[in-house]
Amino acid sequence: MGKKVIIIPTYNEAQNIASIIERVRVYDKDSSILVVDDSSPDGTARIVTGLMTNDSKISLLLRKGKEGLGKAYLHAFKEVLMKNETEWIQMLDADFSHDPKYLPAILKASNDADVVIGSRYVLGGGTSGWPFWRRFLSKFANFYCKVITGMPVNDATAGFIFMRTRIMREAGLDDIKSRGHAFQVELKYRLWKKGARIVEIPVVLPNRHLGNSKMSKGIIGEAVWAPWKMRLNKLI
Numbered sequence: 001m002g003k004k005v006i007i008i009p010t011y012n013e014a015q016n017i018a019s020i021i022e023r024v025r026v027y028d029k030d031s032s033i034l035v036v037d038d039s040s041p042d043g044t045a046r047i048v049t050g051l052m053t054n055d056s057k058i059s060l061l062l063r064k065g066k067e068g069l070g071k072a073y074l075h076a077f078k079e080v081l082m083k084n085e086t087e088w089i090q091m092l093d094a095d096f097s098h099d100p101k102y103l104p105a106i107l108k109a110s111n112d113a114d115v116v117i118g119s120r121y122v123l124g125g126g127t128s129g130w131p132f133w134r135r136f137l138s139k140f141a142n143f144y145c146k147v148i149t150g151m152p153v154n155d156a157t158a159g160f161i162f163m164r165t166r167i168m169r170e171a172g173l174d175d176i177k178s179r180g181h182a183f184q185v186e187l188k189y190r191l192w193k194k195g196a197r198i199v200e201i202p203v204v205l206p207n208r209h210l211g212n213s214k215m216s217k218g219i220i221g222e223a224v225w226a227p228w229k230m231r232l233n234k235l236i
């Protein structure tokens with residue numbers, strides 16, 4: 001297998017970033033790790049710079065200010081794809097929702113796939129410690145997405161994704177305008193439309209360990225409209 005890069009977007013994850021990277025290294029010793037930080041006021045980037053002195057495969061993409069998860073990822077994708085040496089990209093949240101213990105299973109599943117999703121909504125997957133409203137919202141959003149887009153993915157809003165860069169290059173990802181959960185849907189949708197073989201493996205997502213949620217009414221509203229926008233823009 002060629003080179004892999006694990007991208008970790010951060011906004012105010014000073015309490016999590018060192019320990020999540022440490023846990024990634026338990027399961028994956030060789031991948032590069034790229035932290036994309038939107039100039040978190042809590043000094044997340046400073047911690048990453050410190051970690052870089054001991055692990056030469058860690059790097060930091062420091063952005064000017066908070067622009068949302070989607071923009072941060074697109075910026076990071078661009079940097080990685082530009083260099084043309086990476087075969088796979090893994091997306092991973094800093095807040096311990098995406099447990100690195102699943103990385104070996106994801107890698108195994110990638111043999112016959114272009115996209116591997118760590119999925120809550122396949123047999124054996126789920127959430128733990130999520131409040132009722134959050135579980136409801138997530139399940140509803142995924143059902144809704146599947147019906148409107150016709151994409152055969154059970155967890156379209158998942159952010160725990162492993163993708164082949166070859167197919168990412170073809171998918172016109174720079175045109176994605178969505179920023180929050182809708183970003184995750186549109187990303188998968190564009191890859192699927194380019195013929196990506198998508199595999200879902202079960203993962204259990206706990207609620208974030210420490211720090212504050214960035215979930216907002218705006219992000220939910222955007223997710224409600226996103227599948228329709230995709231349809232109107234003739235993406236569907």
Ligand SMILES: Nc1nc2c(ncn2[C@@H]2O[C@H](COP(=O)(O)OP(=O)(O)OP(=O)(O)O)[C@@H](O)[C@H]2O)c(=O)[nH]1
Pocket residue numbers: 008009010011012013036037038066067068069072092093094095097207208212213214215
């Ligand atoms: N660079 C960057 N990272 C972000 C931004 N918003 C969120 N993130 C990071 O993206 C990941 C997912 O964001 P979360 O805040 O956990 O969003 P969520 O999982 O929907 O909600 P909670 O787990 O309830 O907080 C985390 O690692 C965040 O630090 C942003 O605007 N810029």
Ligand SMILES: [Mg+2]
Pocket residue numbers: 093095097208
């Ligand atoms: Mg989270």
